[in-house]
Amino acid sequence: MKHTVKTVENMTINKVAVIGAGVMGSAIAAHLANAGCQVLLLDQESADADNPSAFAVSALTRLQKQKPPALMHKRFLKKIRPGNLRDHCQDLGQCDWVIEAIIEDLSAKQALYDRIEPFLSENCWVSSNTSTLPVAKLIEGRSAQFCQNFLITHFFNPPRYMRLVELILPSHAQSEAVHVLSDFITRKLGKTIIPCQDRPGFIANRLGTFWLLTALQQSLAHQMNLEQVDYLLSKPFGIPKTGVFGLMDLVGLDLIPLVGQSLAKLLPTTDAYHQIYQCPPMIQKMIETGYTGRKGKGGFYRLQSIEGQKTKQVIDLQTGKYQNVSRQKPASLAIFKRRQSPQQNLRDFLTGPTADQGFCRDVIYPLLAYAANLVPEVSESPNDIDLAMRLGYGWEYGPFELIDMLGADWLCQQMAGQDISVPPLLQQAAEAGFYRFSAVPERQELRVDAQYHPVRQMDRQIDLSPRSGRKPVQKWPGGSLWDVGDDLACLTLENPHAALDQQSLTAIAASLEIVGQTYRGLIIHQTGPNFSVGANLGAALFMYNLGLTPDIADLIQAGQQMFLQLRHAPFPVIGAASGMALGGGCELLMHMDGIQAHSELYMGLVETGVGLVPAWGGCAALLERWAERQTAGLHPNGPIALSQKPFELIGMAQVSQSAWEAQDMGFLRPQDRISANRDHLIADAKQYALDLLAAGYQPPTDISVSLAGSSGAAALALYLGGLLQQGKITAHDHHIGTALAHILTGTSEDLDRSADHLQPIQLTQIREAEKDAFLQLLDHPATLARIEHMLATSKPLRN
Ligand code: NAD
Numbered sequence: 001m002k003h004t005v006k007t008v009e010n011m012t013i014n015k016v017a018v019i020g021a022g023v024m025g026s027a028i029a030a031h032l033a034n035a036g037c038q039v040l041l042l043d044q045e046s047a048d049a050d051n052p053s054a055f056a057v058s059a060l061t062r063l064q065k066q067k068p069p070a071l072m073h074k075r076f077l078k079k080i081r082p083g084n085l086r087d088h089c090q091d092l093g094q095c096d097w098v099i100e101a102i103i104e105d106l107s108a109k110q111a112l113y114d115r116i117e118p119f120l121s122e123n124c125w126v127s128s129n130t131s132t133l134p135v136a137k138l139i140e141g142r143s144a145q146f147c148q149n150f151l152i153t154h155f156f157n158p159p160r161y162m163r164l165v166e167l168i169l170p171s172h173a174q175s176e177a178v179h180v181l182s183d184f185i186t187r188k189l190g191k192t193i194i195p196c197q198d199r200p201g202f203i204a205n206r207l208g209t210f211w212l213l214t215a216l217q218q219s220l221a222h223q224m225n226l227e228q229v230d231y232l233l234s235k236p237f238g239i240p241k242t243g244v245f246g247l248m249d250l251v252g253l254d255l256i257p258l259v260g261q262s263l264a265k266l267l268p269t270t271d272a273y274h275q276i277y278q279c280p281p282m283i284q285k286m287i288e289t290g291y292t293g294r295k296g297k298g299g300f301y302r303l304q305s306i307e308g309q310k311t312k313q314v315i316d317l318q319t320g321k322y323q324n325v326s327r328q329k330p331a332s333l334a335i336f337k338r339r340q341s342p343q344q345n346l347r348d349f350l351t352g353p354t355a356d357q358g359f360c361r362d363v364i365y366p367l368l369a370y371a372a373n374l375v376p377e378v379s380e381s382p383n384d385i386d387l388a389m390r391l392g393y394g395w396e397y398g399p400f401e402l403i404d405m406l407g408a409d410w411l412c413q414q415m416a417g418q419d420i421s422v423p424p425l426l427q428q429a430a431e432a433g434f435y436r437f438s439a440v441p442e443r444q445e446l447r448v449d450a451q452y453h454p455v456r457q458m459d460r461q462i463d464l465s466p467r468s469g470r471k472p473v474q475k476w477p478g479g480s481l482w483d484v485g486d487d488l489a490c491l492t493l494e495n496p497h498a499a500l501d502q503q504s505l506t507a508i509a510a511s512l513e514i515v516g517q518t519y520r521g522l523i524i525h526q527t528g529p530n531f532s533v534g535a536n537l538g539a540a541l542f543m544y545n546l547g548l549t550p551d552i553a554d555l556i557q558a559g560q561q562m563f564l565q566l567r568h569a570p571f572p573v574i575g576a577a578s579g580m581a582l583g584g585g586c587e588l589l590m591h592m593d594g595i596q597a598h599s600e601l602y603m604g605l606v607e608t609g610v611g612l613v614p615a616w617g618g619c620a621a622l623l624e625r626w627a628e629r630q631t632a633g634l635h636p637n638g639p640i641a642l643s644q645k646p647f648e649l650i651g652m653a654q655v656s657q658s659a660w661e662a663q664d665m666g667f668l669r670p671q672d673r674i675s676a677n678r679d680h681l682i683a684d685a686k687q688y689a690l691d692l693l694a695a696g697y698q699p700p701t702d703i704s705v706s707l708a709g710s711s712g713a714a715a716l717a718l719y720l721g722g723l724l725q726q727g728k729i730t731a732h733d734h735h736i737g738t739a740l741a742h743i744l745t746g747t748s749e750d751l752d753r754s755a756d757h758l759q760p761i762q763l764t765q766i767r768e769a770e771k772d773a774f775l776q777l778l779d780h781p782a783t784l785a786r787i788e789h790m791l792a793t794s795k796p797l798r799n
Pocket of ligand 1: 019020021022023024025043044055085101102103104105108112129130131132154155156157251
């Protein structure tokens, strides 16, 4: 084979093959399809002569049922072609990248590389998704060409949602050529790449496995109740609520001995891992009997049908018997409710006298010591280790951030008191911690040379989180305004639980004023996971219960006016949105000139779920969007067709499962833009605003729409009556649906004149109708019951 040098010019990534159609391979294939690639999904040839590609074919069937979905849109499925290694190796020759995701077994992986190498083109990347095996072992004895094109790209489960990819290169790799692949993974697959040393388990699994196995061993030693362990080792330390045992159920108990043994084989005997590595007989027995976690009959937890009720149970590791979960949090966690600083609460918790607190000490101190000992073996950067745990395991802060929260000097003293040998790097951090800010401000990290170094900056990331150390131009209780360069400003909404209220409106109003005087455009963003879950229902209910209905009417009026002011501002306003954008959050976005959406955007007008209708201009804005689609030939013409789609979307409180779906639903306009990488959202939104300015931005003018009037209302009434008769909706659903039908057909009682399709109606009138319907519905006991239920349980009530 000719040995060519990879260059940016001779590399593109359009066709990708994934080999191994199991849990990871099929989901990686789906995510490549999400990014627009043509994907070939291969597995072993099946014994079924009529269907030799049965493994890959059934993986595609499973993909369509997967929850949460691996595909961002069902139309992406046809980008994946199933096949098998007997018949389709030839097709590998057209691929730009081949990803191996077969069983975690070195000899099986090496045998597969033997088999595929003759078919690969000289510019094709080959990467393994191995969780533990070093790259040097995987390519032992292979040709120079193969080695030059080989690397490890370690995706996390589920690959669509977990943002980390660990990248491990052979020692002689050409890093400038890898840049093309890294760029593709970052921009198109939306991942954050962390370069790792070629060490077993790389970063996240090396530390993550140590954490899980330490917790398992200490749970046995302390005879802990596993449900209590998951409470203790989650929220207090910023770890997702699956904790330890919930997480092992999620990834599969059968992975514990596989990954555990692989690390035990590869790590030197001096590594502290060997002191905690074990797979207790009880777990072996669970795996053998099919209790492999969520994918099996159950795991540490299981769902059991008791007297017709699905009941969650947890296993007792001493007896092997299951018992119902108590849902009682350990009393020792009450410490975190005190109004002390987070540092004081954590310190007091970890030094407390109870058995639970002793257990936590025995897990957390060894974990933090192990993390400090991993520098520079797995990475010279503590920040990369923190980032890997945040993005790969969903931790809110990584081990070094946790150490800084506790105070490194304090932790050194505690460890010494517990006879834990204090790692040298931790001792160095005792003076000033792992992180500090220079005057610039620039975030710096402590490394093993005892010097502080700037942390690695990500391309296209404009970090406005508290971690960045940046200072806003202005700060209000509802948000902060930042200068993001190019004469553009960004407002970050900062209300608790991402709910919109009077304070959010005040922050928007103040931002509009400042931007009008000093900047050329505004971006509105939320640094937390969700753009906004909607208006603050708790505050609305509180006002209602105090008899302050006029104040609620004022709040709706103020919201409508504010959103219109934003819409007609003389400069472009772009929403940079990710996660949930529900109810009022969706309405806010629909009043902007453009939306730069993260591909994970869950957008919808969900007010009917709490017995209401959108009243901050949401009905009018959605009608406008569907009228535009009609003009562009994207939706059938006619007034009934115009009302019908918004009626379905609002009436059924439909929420997009991705930005691509939001585009289909009309929440995003065709010209709105999608970013695969959440970290690029603000930079991409800036570009959107700059493009609008370059095109000579003019604020939009209010349009009027032709609505169906009474004939449309009669058609929707007939439809609603049918659903009620068939028992598909409740009487209150019918009541809300009727109010919505009147708004969307222009037949609400208080309108100056009822719409008819010959005389277009101003959207201002629709907004008035929304407000009136909202206030009438709020007075209904069934609506109040829905709101109270939602606030108490976070689930809708179908009354
Ligand atoms: P899996 O058991 O779900 O799937 C493996 C697939 O590979 C199966 O479809 C099997 O038929 C196929 N296969 C097995 N041997 C083969 C061979 N010799 N040739 C061709 N196909 C073969 O496994 P998985 O969980 O998807 O793991 C795949 C890889 O990804 C492993 O290296 C694993 O360590 C790694 N990984 C797994 C996870 C996870 O959470 N499951 C996370 C990150 C990385």
